[in-house]
Amino acid sequence: AKGDIFRGLEVVEHACSTTSLQMGETTAGVAGSTDVHSYRLPLGVCAGIAPFNFPAMIPLWMFPMGMVTGNTYVLKPSERVPLTAMRLAELAMEAGLPDGVLNIIHGTHDAVNFICDEPAIRAISFVGGDAAGKHIYSRASANGKRVQANLGAQNHAVVLEDAEPDATLKALVAAGFGAAGQRCMAISRVVLVGRAREMLPPLVEMAKRLTLGPGHVPGVDVPPLNSPEAKERVERLVASGIAQGASAPLNGAGQAVDGYPDGNWVGPTVLTDVTPEMECYKNEIFGPVLQVLHADTLDEAIALINANPYGNGTAIFTRSGAAARKFTHEVDVGQVGINLPIPVPLPMFSFTGSRGSILGDHNFYGKGAVTFYTQWKTVTSNWKPAGGDTALSMSMPTM
Numbered sequence: 474a475k476g477d478i479f480r481g482l483e484v485v486e487h488a489c490s491t492t493s494l495q496m497g498e499t500t501a502g503v504a505g506s507t508d509v510h511s512y513r514l515p516l517g518v519c520a521g522i523a524p525f526n527f528p529a530m531i532p533l534w535m536f537p538m539g540m541v542t543g544n545t546y547v548l549k550p551s552e553r554v555p556l557t558a559m560r561l562a563e564l565a566m567e568a569g570l571p572d573g574v575l576n577i578i579h580g581t582h583d584a585v586n587f588i589c590d591e592p593a594i595r596a597i598s599f600v601g602g603d604a605a606g607k608h609i610y611s612r613a614s615a616n617g618k619r620v621q622a623n624l625g626a627q628n629h630a631v632v633l634e635d636a637e638p639d640a641t642l643k644a645l646v647a648a649g650f651g652a653a654g655q656r657c658m659a660i661s662r663v664v665l666v667g668r669a670r671e672m673l674p675p676l677v678e679m680a681k682r683l684t685l686g687p688g689h690v691p692g693v694d695v696p697p698l699n700s701p702e703a704k705e706r707v708e709r710l711v712a713s714g715i716a717q718g719a720s721a722p723l724n725g726a727g728q729a730v731d732g733y734p735d736g737n738w739v740g741p742t743v744l745t746d747v748t749p750e751m752e753c754y755k756n757e758i759f760g761p762v763l764q765v766l767h768a769d770t771l772d773e774a775i776a777l778i779n780a781n782p783y784g785n786g787t788a789i790f791t792r793s794g795a796a797a798r799k800f801t802h803e804v805d806v807g808q809v810g811i812n813l814p815i816p817v818p819l820p821m822f823s824f825t826g827s828r829g830s831i832l833g834d835h836n837f838y839g840k841g842a843v844t845f846y847t848q849w850k851t852v853t854s855n856w857k858p859a860g861g862d863t864a865l866s867m868s869m870p871t872m
């Protein structure tokens with residue numbers, strides 16, 4: 474939760490520094506006495522629709538950039554975490570935000586459809602799952618709105634034989650099981666290349682030592698899932714993987730935590746011998762599950778990732794600069810980590826997930842957000858000196 478707030482505040486800080494990114498363009502003297510200048514204007518009212526998993530950071534990806542570019546904003550937080558957005562709005566007002574600039578509406582489908590249909594709303598930022606994102610993108614686009622939609626993900630880490638073992642194992646365990654895997658940049662697939670498969674037993678051992686429990690208790694590593702439905706989905710997909718031939722050297726189904734009988738507990742789970750045809754591989758699990766696949770070569774690992782429909786994030790662990798460079802250039806994923814597992818860019822860059830992980834043309838924060846939340850106006854002006862040529866000309870002006 475502290476990371477959620479800190480990474481969100483980085484975007485606020487970035488939003489406060491975008492003045493030069495908002496500057497226009499000028500060319501003087503394009504023809505006799507004629508100058509052209511372009512400048513960015515706000516769109517008017519913009520809206521954000523957020524998921525549950527980062528209750529502060531993802532709203533903070535949205536309204537600060539929308540507001541510093543001159544728009545007013547309507548934010549719909551996830552119905553599962555409605556209070557954090559209210560606190561953010563209180564703090565923004567305490568900091569001097571005028572009444573009416575940031576507006577929060579709560580709800581689920583009706584609230585979302587209102588945002589998609591309301592003519593005054595000109596642009597929508599969405600982050601969440603595929604079903605909602607595709608619905609919002611098509612409904613709002615049909616109404617003439619701009620939409621940027623960050624969708625689901627299945628992020629692979631590739632481990633080469635020369636990877637530094639201890640740091641790699643810690644990175645995989647943290648990125649796979651931290652926040653119980655409920656992060657769009659979580660590592661959910663590990664591809665062990667060649668002899669790197671020897672890392673499987675220590676990976677399982679390290680995962681076994683993690684402590685499941687309530688997230689506010691010091692020393693807890695893996696918190697509960699967000700809803701009974703999420704627990705059911707994770708357990709169902711793990712069971713389907715086992716039924717389809719995967720093995721589970723560690724299975725966190727059916728765990729209990731003292732004092733919390735109603736928690737949505739799923740312990741760290743490692744599925745091995747997973748293949749791309751399995752249901753557990755084809756679906757986003759969004760839980761504390763690492764699926765392990767094997768490849769004989771780096772080329773095979775890259776082909777596997779490129780055949781996956783999503784492009785949110787990926788990582789490679791190696792001590793070879795040449796292998797890392799080859800991976801970076803050949804993998805068709807928008808955010809790449811080298812020896813680090815969750816390459817979420819700082820906000821002066823944009824969040825650049827690709828392929829099935831995004832709909833729309835402009836990325837969140839950074840230059841992409843300034844483009845998304847503004848429109849251009851271009852002015853061509855002619856200030857002839859007094860007494861200049863005023864002859865009537867019916868031809869297309871060229872000079």
Ligand code: NAD
Nearest residue numbers: 523524525550551581582585601602605623624625626657
């Ligand atoms: P979700 O899609 O269930 O909900 C997101 C928002 O859409 C919520 O505000 C919800 O009220 C609304 N919504 C949900 N279903 C809807 C429907 N059928 N019609 C209209 N509105 C609907 O997502 P979630 O479970 O809150 O969050 C987890 C998902 O978000 C995962 O798929 C994760 O990968 C994704 N995510 C992606 C990124 C990214 O940047 N790519 C970041 C964080 C989370």
